[in-house]
Amino acid sequence: MTQEPQIVALVVAAGRGSRMLTDTDSSPKQYRDLAGQSVLQRTCQKFIDNEHVSRVLCVIHADDFDLYEKATLSLESDKLLPPVVGGKERQESVHLGLAALAEHSPDFVLIHDGVRPFITQDVINRVINQLKNGSKAVLPSTKVSDTLKSRGDDGTIEGTIDRTRIWSAQTPQGFDFDAISGAHRQAYAENRNDFTDDTALMEHVGIPVLIVEGDSANVKLTTPRDMELARQKVTMENTLMLSDIRVGSGYDVHAFEEGDAVILGGISIPHTMKLKGHSDADVALHAITDAIFGALADGDIGSHFPPSDPQWKGAASDQFLKYAVDKVTERGGRIAHLDCTIICERPKIGPYRNAMRARISEICELPIERVAVKATTSEKLGFTGREEGIASMATATIRLPGNEDW
Known part of the structure; x- marks a missing residue:
């Protein structure tokens, strides 16, 4: 030979x-x-x-x-x-x-x-x-x-x-x-x-x-x-190698309690009340985090960070979101786009929208043009209309490596 x-x-x-x-x-x-x-x-x-x-x-x-x-x-x-x-x-x-x-x-x-x-x-x-x-x-x-x-x-x-x-x-x-x-x-x-x-x-x-x-x-x-x-x-x-494109949705709500600021999108916004929760009650980051878990088909924020666990008492929600982003990275994927809608009568979201986008962009290591933050009211209807709390909805689009079995 x-x-x-x-x-x-x-x-x-x-x-x-x-x-x-x-x-x-x-x-x-x-x-x-x-x-x-x-x-x-x-x-x-x-x-x-x-x-x-x-x-x-x-x-x-x-x-x-x-x-x-x-x-x-x-x-x-x-x-x-x-x-x-x-x-x-x-x-x-x-x-x-x-x-x-x-x-x-x-x-x-x-x-x-x-x-x-x-x-x-x-x-x-x-x-x-x-x-x-x-x-x-x-x-x-x-x-x-x-x-x-x-x-x-x-x-x-x-x-x-x-x-x-x-x-x-x-x-x-x-x-x-x-x-x-x-x-x-x-x-x-x-x-x-x-x-x-x-x-x-x-x-x-x-x-x-x-x-x-x-x-x-x-x-x-x-x-x-x-x-x-x-x-x-x-x-x-x-990007083309990440051909498994997935979309997940998230929703969160927190009631108001006495305070002087709310945490939304990782930003502290002056207000006559604050949001009540086991962590910092950031409904925007919670909804985005759940959306990412949904796209991964990997439970929800409560299964990864149980409210009954005292270590999460008062925790900043950016660590929850970073954890979800890391889960995407561990699967060899990347986040393509995040879209978050905040539902409340007050405080006004507009003046803080870009600061929220910048903070979410930083946490997720995502270009700011791939982060959308919107706000709407419920026209005085329901618990948000009565200013009893704030709700948030989010959608996450992620890309994972293609699966040849599909």
Whole structure:
């Protein structure tokens, strides 16, 4: 039986990313947060997940060990090797990375930009398959679709370039390990450090480079706009995975008693009375909490926080709501929208509406535009009309991971 070749991935992450710098964030782009994970973590995970890749090595800047450790903390895999320090230029960083990998005697190496987190398994495998078929250098590329123009010194067009033979290079670029290591050593001996990518070194030493189909989504994050679009893409992908959409409703009521303020939506509102209850009697948060439990089909607020339990005497209701939110998170889900209606004659809710929305948004870690607070009266009818108490109704929309059985 033919022995499987040893394939390693070399992830180049030693750059400073000057074009990504903003007034509010000066950190290297490979360590920026991308919807809950660093860019570098997402990139490395793709190669760790590939069944053909046996080792993954990152080349990092000498100042970035703490950033690297934090960024890769959750990458619990024996595939991930300790990082090595790179050089001033990308070509030197790759050269140092290849030297560090030599002791593992790999057959093939995949050299990838650390800031290309959207690489797919299909592209990785296409490169690997051609290496196994005998190619010593493989370049994933996309065919250029835009019309290309050459621009003169005066800013005018000099001519139109034939795009039919033009391809846009991506990574991971795959190589026979000995061949690419030799090409780097030769360039180093010739004092050449002007090669823009690793396939250019193979061209320099006369080794043919095979082009395979890349992926237009496999973009290199270079500018703040790139990062913004990347975050939007990941957020949308994560949302689409939560295809089990559920809606729950909640209702609560509390009577008035002597006091000087009511707690509604986590906000203290001056009034001639307060609401009577075992906890702080926040009918708005109680209704929202019950709505979330309803969407989860997980009992109600009384089953989780029994009024008979003395520990909840006078308790702030934000902890009840936070508990319900955590229950959603534990199921791998997220809250999509909250809608609360408060029913009372007095106090007037309007002046405090946005403060309530902001507080609920804070408790639930939800954008304020996904929190609605409304108020109505009962036209002097019933217990609320007689100002004997306040009622609240709420609806919660949540998204959970899809269930293939449905």
